[in-house]
Amino acid sequence: MEAFVAIYIFTLAAFAGYEIIGKVPVILHTPLMSGSNFIHGVVVVGAMIALGAADTVTEQAIGFFAVALGAANAAGGYVVTERMLAMFKKKEEAL
Amino acid sequence: MSLPLYVQGAWFGGALLFILGLKGMSSPASARRGIVWAGYGMLIAIAASFLIPGLKNIALMIAALGSGSAAAWFSGKKVKMTDMPQMVAVYNGMGGGAAAAIAAIEFARGDAHGTITTTLAVIGALIGAVSFTGSCIAYAKLQGLMQRAYRLPAQNVVNVVLALAAAALGATMIALAPAEPELIYVFFAVALALGVVVTLPIGGADMPVVISLFNAFTGLAVGFEGYVLGNPALIIAGIVVGAAGTLLTQLMAKAMNRPLSNILFTPISGAAQGGGAIEGSMKEVGAIDAAALMRYASKVIIVPGYGMAVAHAQHKVWEMSEMLEEAGVEVKFAIHPVAGRMPGHMNVLLAEAGVPYDKIFDLEEINGEFAQADVALIIGANDVVNPSARTDKSSPIYGMPILNADFAQNVIVIKRGKGTGYSGVENALFYGDNTRMLYGDAQPMAGEIIQQLKAMG
Numbered sequence: 001m002e003a004f005v006a007i008y009i010f011t012l013a014a015f016a017g018y019e020i021i022g023k024v025p026v027i028l029h030t031p032l033m034s035g036s037n038f039i040h041g042v043v044v045v046g047a048m049i050a051l052g053a054a055d056t057v058t059e060q061a062i063g064f065f066a067v068a069l070g071a072a073n074a075a076g077g078y079v080v081t082e083r084m085l086a087m088f089k090k091k092e093e094a095l
Numbered sequence: 096m097s098l099p100l101y102v103q104g105a106w107f108g109g110a111l112l113f114i115l116g117l118k119g120m121s122s123p124a125s126a127r128r129g130i131v132w133a134g135y136g137m138l139i140a141i142a143a144s145f146l147i148p149g150l151k152n153i154a155l156m157i158a159a160l161g162s163g164s165a166a167a168w169f170s171g172k173k174v175k176m177t178d179m180p181q182m183v184a185v186y187n188g189m190g191g192g193a194a195a196a197i198a199a200i201e202f203a204r205g206d207a208h209g210t211i212t213t214t215l216a217v218i219g220a221l222i223g224a225v226s227f228t229g230s231c232i233a234y235a236k237l238q239g240l241m242q243r244a245y246r247l248p249a250q251n252v253v254n255v256v257l258a259l260a261a262a263a264l265g266a267t268m269i270a271l272a273p274a275e276p277e278l279i280y281v282f283f284a285v286a287l288a289l290g291v292v293v294t295l296p297i298g299g300a301d302m303p304v305v306i307s308l309f310n311a312f313t314g315l316a317v318g319f320e321g322y323v324l325g326n327p328a329l330i331i332a333g334i335v336v337g338a339a340g341t342l343l344t345q346l347m348a349k350a351m352n353r354p355l356s357n358i359l360f361t362p363i364s365g366a367a368q369g370g371g372a373i374e375g376s377m378k379e380v381g382a383i384d385a386a387a388l389m390r391y392a393s394k395v396i397i398v399p400g401y402g403m404a405v406a407h408a409q410h411k412v413w414e415m416s417e418m419l420e421e422a423g424v425e426v427k428f429a430i431h432p433v434a435g436r437m438p439g440h441m442n443v444l445l446a447e448a449g450v451p452y453d454k455i456f457d458l459e460e461i462n463g464e465f466a467q468a469d470v471a472l473i474i475g476a477n478d479v480v481n482p483s484a485r486t487d488k489s490s491p492i493y494g495m496p497i498l499n500a501d502f503a504q505n506v507i508v509i510k511r512g513k514g515t516g517y518s519g520v521e522n523a524l525f526y527g528d529n530t531r532m533l534y535g536d537a538q539p540m541a542g543e544i545i546q547q548l549k550a551m552g
Contacts, residue, residue, distance in 0.1 A: 003211050006322050006330065013318070013331045017338025020118050027452050029432070030439030031120045033343060034183050035130055036336040037310050038137075039113045041186075043193045043317045044160070045106070045140050046329050050200040051159070052150040059200050064155055066196035068163035073190035073313075074141075076167030078134050080174065080182055085120075085127040087446035 027088070034081040041074030098147065105143030106328035112136025113332050117339070123452050140328055163189075176447040177404045180306060180437035181237035187310050188230025194223035194316035199283065201323055205273035212323055213272045217265040219319030221286045226312040228290030233297075233305055237436055245295045251360055257289045293359060300401075300478065301358050302436045304347040308355070311340025343438060350432035350458075352484075352495040377513065380531035382540060385472075385507050386547035388531075392469030392505075394425045396461065398498055399441050400434050402475015402511065408537035409448040412474060415541050416450070418548045428454055429461040429498050431479035462499050471503035473524075475510065475537050481522045492520055506530040509540045 021032065047070040051063030113136045119129025141160070145153070167186060174182045198220035201207045207216045235241040247253050264282040268274040297305055314336030321329025348355045389395050397416065403409060416426045428450060434441045445455060465471060473480055480500040483490040500506055501524050508525060510532060524530060533540055 009327055009330050010318070010322075010334055013334035014338040016114060016331075017335040018342055020114070020121060020335070021339045021342050025457060027123060027430075027439065027442045027455055027457070028121060028126065029343065029346075030437070030443050031126045031130070032117075032339065033307055033310055033438050034179075035117060035120045035126075035133065036314065036339050037183055037187045037190070038130065039117060039133055039332050040190050040310075040314045040317045040336045042109070042113070042137060042140055042329055042332040043190050043197070043313075043320070044137075044163075045109075045144050046197050046317070046320055046324050046326060047193050048141070048144045048150075048156055048160075049147065049324050049326065050197045051152050051156050052144075052147060053204070053206075054152055054200060056203075059203055060152055060155060062196050062199050062203070063152065064159045066193045066200070067156055067159035069189040069196065070193035071160045071163030072167035073186050073193060074137055074167075075164035076171040076182065076186035076189070078130065078137070079168055079171030080179060080186070081130045082127070082134075083171070084176075084179065084443050084446070085130055087443070088123050088126060088452050 031081060031085050031088075034077065034084060038074065038077030038081050041070060041077050044070030044074050046070070102143045102146050105139050106326065109136040109140030109143070110328040110331040112139070114335060117335065175407075176444055177407055178238070179443055180302065180435070180440060181234045183437060184230045184233040184237065184306050184309070187306070187313050188227045188234070191223040191226030191230065191309065191313040191316055194313065194320045195220045195227060195283070195286070197320045198223065198323065199279070202268070202274065202279050203276070207272065207323055210269060213269045215319040216323045217268055217282075219316040219323065220283070221261055221265055222312045223316030223320070224283060224286035225290035225293065226309045226316060228287045229294040229305070229312075230290075230309050232291055232294040233302065233309070237302060247292065247295070250292075250296055253292055254289075254360065257285060257292055261285045261289055297358070300433065300436075301351075303433050303438045303440070304344060304351070304355070304358050306437050307340060307344040307347050311337050311344055314338075314340050347433060347438060350496060352492075375526040375528070377525050377532050378530065380507065380533055382533065382543035383547045385531070385533050386544045386551065388505055388507065389419055389424065389470050389472065389544075390422055390548055390551050392424055394427075394464075394468045395419060395470045395472060396427050396429050396465060396468045396500070396503065397472045397474065398429045398431070398476050398480055398500055399445070399474045400431075400476025400479060401436060401440075402477075402509070403537050404435055404440065404444055404475070406475065406537035408474065408541050409444040409450075411538050411541035411545065413445070413448040413450050415545050415548065418545060422548070426454065427456055427461065427464070429456055429458070429500075431458055431476070431498055434476060434479055458496060458498060465499045465502040468503040469505060471500040471506045473500060473506065473508040473510075474541075477510075477522055478520065480524050481520060482527075483520065483523045487523070490520060500524060501527055501529075504529065507533055509533045509535065509537050511536060
């Protein structure tokens with residue numbers, strides 16, 4: 001990829017990250033952390049690309065490991081975040 | 096890159112959904128919708144990846160996807176809310192491990208060309224590997240598999256030597272690219288060892304900061320490997336998480352009034368001296384008096400801490416609060432940012448028990464209200480309500496923003512024993528004239544108070 005294009009993406013994404021979080025109330029620290037933990041589970045896509053190009057047995061083994069770990073990050077991150085967020089309720093809803 | 100438009104478009108859509116999802120998570124009302132959106136983004140991105148032309152090892156890939164996600168899905172479904180911090184840590188570590196493994200494949204294939212690409216691949220591999228082993232150690236500690244903080248002799252020297260060695264090996268790999276396999280093995284071994292060594296001495300109360308830091312690390316590692324693979328979706332998702340995680344880590348460190356370097360290199364535990372002797376004595380109280388004090392109060396503020404989590408007392412505490420509310424008492428919950436073992440730990444537990452989030456307040460919102468409260472009920476919290484942090488310059492926790500529970504008319508402390516908190520610092524609050532100690536495990540104690548409240552009708 002064009003290095004300069006990447007620098008644009010890096011910078012804008014960093015700003016987006018800061019802006020989205022901004023002044024976050026303490027109650028949202030959990031979803032924020034657990035949810036962002038899920039989102040970096042997209043590493044599984046990168047692992048799939050790497051495994052998809054693997055030729056030797058070593059590469060395949062590392063690739064398998066990478067995809068399994070990435071998938072675990074994504075699936076586990078989703079389940080625990082969803083479980084925690086499902087519990088955040090206002091009083092009326094709680095009844 | 097010659098990928099079909101529909102693959103690129105799907106990845107872009109996935110990245111967009113991640114950002115929208117994360118944005119949704121910045122308000123309690125839309126938070127759940129946010130994670131669902133991000134979930135769709137993930138499914139789209141994964142499905143599109145199968146359409147990459149010339150994709151090899153598809154059977155192997157499906158097996159890896161299936162086994163990894165199934166194992167995590169079921170473990171995530173059945174984990175108890177009190178054990179959530181270690182679960183988040185372990186999933187995060189896996190992401191870091193995946194990022195490091197991607198770099199390993201790229202090095203093995205000699206696919207990382209050019210100085211910029213190799214540099215980012217090396218940095219991503221380093222922080223991904225540190226996040227992987229570091230998170231595993233954090234998991235072992237939180238899970239109770241590792242009972243204490245281990246400090247190597249000359250801990251900081253070991254840290255620095257390993258970090259320099261990893262940096263030097265990485266620099267050599269960049270200079271030599273493509274590097275010899277032996278060099279790559281040694282680099283990864285050193286990076287993995289660094290994660291272990293850095294995390295070993297860090298103790299319980301610093302865990303929220305560490306978990307948040309490793310989360311940011313994994314995000315950055317994913318972003319860097321995204322560049323190596325030429326995949327903007329990975330870059331965007333990784334860097335957004337890296338930036339957000341860094342911000343959150345700073346918030347946590349600020350809430351403890353300790354710079355990050357301090358948390359990583361000079362853990363408080365065991366080393367805490369300082370803090371003058373405290374005048375006075377601790378005065379004990381029984382459940383019946385505690386119940387009466389709260390039953391006839393007009394305002395009670397509850398301060399939960401890690402002790403409530405350990406005792407699984409959140410349900411009893413909420414049951415007790417509801418009874419007080421029925422008797423006309425105003426009940427609020429005050430949460431310190433670093434209470435518990437991960438950011439927002441207490442919020443999750445209270446939410447699990449059914450406490451509506453509009454009854455839960457953070458430090459800045461509630462600190463002005465303690466002076467009007469008749470009772471502050473401290474449940475298994477210690478350092479976060481220690482007034483020495485405000486007054487005693489010689490105290491190791493001096494300057495840490497605390498909940499001003501000592502300003503309340505009466506303070507009741509539910510605590511297992513007379514010992515000091517995690518930091519090893521004596522708590523002046525416990526010796527206050529208006530403080531009464533209720534010794535016992537939080538769950539049976541809350542149960543006893545409930546019995547007494549019932550008896551009072």
